[in-house]
Amino acid sequence: MDPINNSRMKEQMRLNNNAEANRKASEIDSRVLREINALKPEKKPEATGYIIGGVLLGWVIGAFTGGLIGFVVGFLIPIGMWGAACGKVNDTNANIERRMKEIRAKGNADKKKAQKEADMKTQKEAAAYDTEVRKYCDRAMAKADLFTPMIDHQEMMFQRMISHADHGSNMAFVEADLVYTVINTGITYTYHDSRYSNSIDDFNFSKKRFRDLHSPEECEGLAFALARMTLRRMKQLYPAQSMRIEVSHNDAEVTMHYRGANPNYVPPKDIF
Numbered sequence: 001m002d003p004i005n006n007s008r009m010k011e012q013m014r015l016n017n018n019a020e021a022n023r024k025a026s027e028i029d030s031r032v033l034r035e036i037n038a039l040k041p042e043k044k045p046e047a048t049g050y051i052i053g054g055v056l057l058g059w060v061i062g063a064f065t066g067g068l069i070g071f072v073v074g075f076l077i078p079i080g081m082w083g084a085a086c087g088k089v090n091d092t093n094a095n096i097e098r099r100m101k102e103i104r105a106k107g108n109a110d111k112k113k114a115q116k117e118a119d120m121k122t123q124k125e126a127a128a129y130d131t132e133v134r135k136y137c138d139r140a141m142a143k144a145d146l147f148t149p150m151i152d153h154q155e156m157m158f159q160r161m162i163s164h165a166d167h168g169s170n171m172a173f174v175e176a177d178l179v180y181t182v183i184n185t186g187i188t189y190t191y192h193d194s195r196y197s198n199s200i201d202d203f204n205f206s207k208k209r210f211r212d213l214h215s216p217e218e219c220e221g222l223a224f225a226l227a228r229m230t231l232r233r234m235k236q237l238y239p240a241q242s243m244r245i246e247v248s249h250n251d252a253e254v255t256m257h258y259r260g261a262n263p264n265y266v267p268p269k270d271i272f
Helices: 008-037 047-065 068-142 144-164 216-237
Strands: 173-183 186-190 243-250 253-261
Touching: 008 068, 068 144, 068 216, 144 173, 144 186, 144 216, 144 253, 173 216, 216 243, 216 253
Parallel strands: none
Antiparallel strands: 173 186, 173 253, 243 253
C-alpha cells in the first residue's frame, strides 16, 4: 500500500501494520534459509578409482579368458557403475534443486500474503476510523446551535485572515487561508503562509465551558463539523457568486481556502 499522505493517523496505521508484515517477512526469510541449508546436494564420485578398478578387473578377466574382449568387459563394468552412480547423484541434486525452488516460491508467497494481510488490516482500521469520525461529525451537526461560540470565533479568525490578505489594486482576487486544528483541549489556529501561531487566538474548551475531547476520532469529527458550519456562516456573509471556499484536511487539521473578488481591483490600462 502506498503512503497515506492526507492522514497522519492512517499513515501511522499503515506503518504499524507494515512493520508487523516486515517482521513476518524476516521470520519467513529465516525459515527459508534454514530449510535450504538443510538440503545437501551430493557430489559426483571421482572417476579415477573406477578407472583403476576397471583396468585391474580387465586384466583379471582378460587373464582368465585369454583375450582382449575379456579385458574390455572387465574395464567397462566399473565404468558403468561410475556412470550409474553419477546418474543417481544427478537425479538427487535435481530433486534438491526443485525442492529449493518450491521453498523459495512458498516463502515469497507467504511474504506477499503477510503484506496483503497488513494492507487489508490498514484498510479495515481506516474504515473503522472514518466511521467513528462521521459519527461524531453527525452528532455535532445535529446540535449545531451548541457550537455558536465556536463558529463566532471561526468567523472572526476567518475574517481576520481575509483582512490581512493582499487587497492591492493589482489583485483581481483576494485569497486567504483559515488553518485550524482541533485538539483535545480546544482549537488552534495557524497563519498558513508562515505557519505562525499565537495561543491568544486559540479557542480553549475549558474557558468556554466545553468538555475536553478524548480521542482523535472526536477531534476530527468536530473539525469536519466546524468546517461545514463555518462554510455555511461564510456563505451568509459573502455573496455566493463573489467568493469560493475550498476545504482540505489532514486528520483534524483543516485548511479553508478563501478566494473572493477584490473590490479594490483596478484593471490595467493599455499603454499603446
